[in-house]
Amino acid sequence: MSRVKKRREVVSIAQLAKHLGLSEGTVSRALNNYPDIARKTIERVRKAADELGYRPSTTARRLARGVVETVGFVLPARDGHQIDPFLAEILDGLATELALSDWDLLVAAVPDGHDEVEVMDRLIRSGKVGGFVIARTKRKDPRVDFLRSANLPFVVQGRTENCDDYAWLDIDNEKAFADAMDHLVGMGHRKIAYLGGDPDLNYAWQRRAGYLAAARKHECPVLPGYLHDGITDEMAARDAVTELLKHPDRPTALLCVTDAVAIGAIHALAHAGITVGRDISVIGFDGLPMGEAIHPGLTTMAQASYEIGREVGRIVVSQANAPASEFSQILWEASLTIRGSANPPALKLAANAKGGIS
Amino acid sequence: MSRVKKRREVVSIAQLAKHLGLSEGTVSRALNNYPDIARKTIERVRKAADELGYRPSTTARRLARGVVETVGFVLPARDGHQIDPFLAEILDGLATELALSDWDLLVAAVPDGHDEVEVMDRLIRSGKVGGFVIARTKRKDPRVDFLRSANLPFVVQGRTENCDDYAWLDIDNEKAFADAMDHLVGMGHRKIAYLGGDPDLNYAWQRRAGYLAAARKHECPVLPGYLHDGITDEMAARDAVTELLKHPDRPTALLCVTDAVAIGAIHALAHAGITVGRDISVIGFDGLPMGEAIHPGLTTMAQASYEIGREVGRIVVSQANAPASEFSQILWEASLTIRGSANPPALKLAANAKGGIS
DNA sequence: TTGTACGCGTTATCAC
C-alpha cells in the first residue's frame, strides 16, 4: 500500500531546480557550498535535494570537472591458484575507505592473452579510473614502471626493488622474519628450515632475506635442503615437508612464508606422525583466521590486511587531492602472534642433536 | 632512450578527427560500425585510432548514450568474519566475463551505520551502475525487494524464498546434501549429525533442509543434539564438536554446511584424539583448495565459484541488452568430491553400536 | 545573491 513512495526515478538537477523555482546554476552552487549563496537558500536546496533523493549524476559531473574519482584495482592474473584471501580483505578496506571520500573502486580482471599493464592502460585511456592501487608486487614490476609514466596517483601495497619515487605501504617483511627467528632462537632452536614462496614476489624475497640475515646473525646453520623456494600453496608445502623429513639433520623449526604454506606443512607433519609444537615448531605469516582454529594454533606474524586496504585508500585519495605533496612511504610491522605451534625444542630432540652427527 | 613513445596523453575524438582530416561525427560513426560509412574510411579511421591509442571517453559516451555499462557489487557488511573466499572467486569470474562485453565491475562496501540497500540506492541515483549482482542471499532479502522495484537488470547468486520473478543462478543445495547423505548412508552410516550455518541465509537453510529430508528418507535418527545451527566459522565448529563428542550416542558422521566449518571440525576431532576418516566421517561444502591439502583430504560438495561468477556476469549483460526476455533461473549441481575424510564407519564403532544403547 | 550561457567528449539526427 505504502509502496507508491520511492517509485520516482532518478532525479536530475533540472527537476530539482524547477521544483524549487531556482536556476540550475544556483542549485548546483548551493549544493557545492559556494560562499556567495544565501544561507537560507542553501538549506532550502539541501532539504529539497534530500527529500527528492537527488544525487548529482556522476557521469555529468565527471565530464564537467574533468576528474574521475575512481580507483582501479586489477586482480592478479588467474594462475590456477585461488585468489589470495588477503586480497579480498584489502579490497574490503579499500572500498570502505574510498566511500568516505565518495570515491569508487573499479575491479578489473585480466583476460586470457593479455597482461595487467594492457588492462591498466585501457582503463586509463577510456577514462574509467583516476588512480590505481596495486598489490602483490614483484621485485621488478612492469606495472610500477608503467604507472610511473602514466601521470596518475597510485599507491603500491608492497614495494619493488627501487621504490623511492612513488607512494607505497608495506609490511616490514625482513624485520618480521627477523623477529620470528629471534623468537625461535630465543626458545633454543638452532636448526631452522625455511619454506619460501616465489622469489620474484617482493614480499617473498624480503621474508627470505629476513630469515637468512637472522640465521647468519644467530649463527644458525642453513644446511643444504633447509631453504625451499617456490612453495606457493598448501600442496607444495606438503611435498616440501616430505623432503625435509628425510633430511639427515632434521630441523626443529619451520619458518613459512605464508599461513597457507604453514597450514599445509602442519598437516603434512601431523600425517607423518610428528606432533607440531612439540617435536617441531612452525611459524607462518599473515594471521589468517584459520590459523586460530587448527590444533595447535598457528604462531604467525599477523598483518592487518583490512587496515592496510583502508590506509592505502586514504593515501590514493590524498594524493589525488594534493598532487604536489611528497610520496608517503609507510612501513608497518607485523605482529608476532603466539599460539601453540612454536615452542622450545623437545628435550629428546636436543639430546639426539647432542650425540648426533657432529 | 626509446621511452619517448607512449608519452602522449589520453587522446580525444577531436584530435583523432583532426589527425584524419574528418569530422568528429564521421569518426564516431566509423568506429561504431555505422552502415553508411565507406569501407575504406572505416579502415583508415580504425588504423589511426589504434595507432594513436584512442579509446572513447567512457564518461562522455555514457552521457551521450544514457547507459552505464557497470555492474555494482556490494560487499557483505563486515561482521567480524573474514570475507568469504568464495566471494573473491566470484568477483574474479564476474570481472572476467564483464570485460568481454566492455562492462565494468564496481565494488562497494557498506560504511558503518548504513545498510546495503542504502548503498545500492546511492549507486543507482548517482548513476554509477547500470545493474547489480548480489550474493549471500537471505531467505527474505531486502536487497531483492529493493531491486525488484528499481528497474535495473540484476542477477542474484543464490535465491530467496520467493524467487520466480527475477534472474538467479544457484547451486542445488538441497540435492547436494541429499547426495552427501546418500553417500554416507550408502557406506553404512546411520548416525549423522549436522553442523549448520545461519539459517537466515538461504543456502544454509536449503542445505539443512537437504540433510533433514534425506535423514527422514533413510530413516536416520536426528537425535537431540545432532542438529547445530549458527556455526559460521572454524571456531564455532570447534565448540560444536566438543559438545557432540559428549553426546551419549556419538554420531559416526558429520555433515558440515561449509568447508571452513568442516575443517574446524576436523581439527577439533584430531585434537580430541579421534581419527577422522576412520573413527568418524566428515563432509563439507565448497571445494576450497585447503580441503585438498589437509589430512585426511576433505570429502566435499564442490561448487565452481569462478564459473558461477562468469555465468552470472553473462546473465546481467544479456539482460541489459534484452530487457524484454524472460528471467534466466539456473540451478547448478555441486559435485561430490571424494577424499579421505568420509569412509564406512569403523568396525569397532559398528560393534559398539550393536551392543549399545539400542 | 542569483540567473545566463558555455564547455566537457560523445553519439545521434539532420541536412547536404
Place this chain on the structure above:
DNA sequence: GTGATAACGCGTACAA
C-alpha cells in the same frame, strides 16, 4: 558518404 548541430547533466565564469 560525409559534415554540421543538438543533445546528455552538470559545473562555473560572468553578467545582472
